[in-house]
Amino acid sequence: MLRSPAARVLDESDEPAVRRLLSADPVAACVLAGRVEAAGTAPASLGAPLWGIGSGRSLDAVCLAGANLIPFSVPGAEGAAAAAFAERARRAGRRCSTIVGPAAAVDPLWELLEPSWGPARDHRPRQPLLAIEGPPAVAPEPRVRPVRPAEIDVLLPAAVAMFTEEVGVSPLRADGGIGYRMRVEDLVRAGQSLAWIEDGRVLFKAEIGAVSRAACQVQGVWTAPEARGRGIGAAGMAAVVDYARTVIAPVVSLYVNDFNAPARAVYRRVGFREVGRYASVLF
Numbered sequence: 549m550l551r552s553p554a555a556r557v558l559d560e561s562d563e564p565a566v567r568r569l570l571s572a573d574p575v576a577a578c579v580l581a582g583r584v585e586a587a588g589t590a591p592a593s594l595g596a597p598l599w600g601i602g603s604g605r606s607l608d609a610v611c612l613a614g615a616n617l618i619p620f621s622v623p624g625a626e627g628a629a630a631a632a633f634a635e636r637a638r639r640a641g642r643r644c645s646t647i648v649g650p651a652a653a654v655d656p657l658w659e660l661l662e663p664s665w666g667p668a669r670d671h672r673p674r675q676p677l678l679a680i681e682g683p684p685a686v687a688p689e690p691r692v693r694p695v696r697p698a699e700i701d702v703l704l705p706a707a708v709a710m711f712t713e714e715v716g717v718s719p720l721r722a723d724g725g726i727g728y729r730m731r732v733e734d735l736v737r738a739g740q741s742l743a744w745i746e747d748g749r750v751l752f753k754a755e756i757g758a759v760s761r762a763a764c765q766v767q768g769v770w771t772a773p774e775a776r777g778r779g780i781g782a783a784g785m786a787a788v789v790d791y792a793r794t795v796i797a798p799v800v801s802l803y804v805n806d807f808n809a810p811a812r813a814v815y816r817r818v819g820f821r822e823v824g825r826y827a828s829v830l831f
Contacts, residue, residue, distance in 0.1 A: 575824065
């Protein structure tokens with residue numbers, strides 16, 4: 549019986565091979581590609597180990613083992629990669645709050661980890677990955693704009709409400725929200741947090757949470773409950789797409805829960821098309 553290849557911790561010498569691997573699907577690999585472009589592949593600069601299988605100039609799969617466990621594999625390598633990454637993850641112990649990424653890589657990895665890491669708080673195996681490469685199909689809302697640093701205290705309650713509604717737990721539970729506020733502040737300073745703020749309240753918000761040269765990924769989309777059903781979500785997303793394509797990256801992507809029919813309808817109206825499938829395991 550052939551033994552699955554072992555995963556190793558990658559270093560700076562592996563960066564060209566990592567970049568080649570991730571370029572195979574820039575939309576699906578956007579989060580990882582953005583991190584590598586910003587920090588390289590050395591664990592010290594990346595802030596977490598990046599595991600890989602393969603050697604020399606060729607890698608078949610990588611997995612970032614940070615606050616989120618994010619695997620990415622070439623087609624056909626998912627099984628071997630899952631076995632190698634699961635072995636490393638079991639030895640290290642669970643330190644992540646989420647396993648997230650392309651479903652073809654996440655599904656076999658979670659199947660192997662569930663006996664030791666489970667049960668999960670939530671498992672979302674079908675999350676359509678959507679992308680848009682051209683202008684939005686609906687008129688953008690001109691009042692959606694980058695949030696100013698002085699508006700963080702206005703934005704934060706909406707961000708907390710979005711996170712709690714989407715994930716099922718409050719981002720304030722671990723450290724009183726210190727880490728979450730820092731993340732919100734970082735996105736605001738980078739010009740990657742957009743909102744429609746009227747009379748001191750947020751009607752719509754979204755973040756461009758991951759950025760690579762080829763694509764960006766929108767996260768944290770939220771419309772105030774009292775403003776839903778009025779077309780604000782579609783016009784707001786159209787504004788985010790317009791801004792992102794002009795300022796950030798040529799392709800705008802996001803992933804959505806398959807059961808969120810209203811959100812999926814909004815994204816279709818804006819012009820997003822399905823290009824793949826993500827999966828998430830939440831602890």
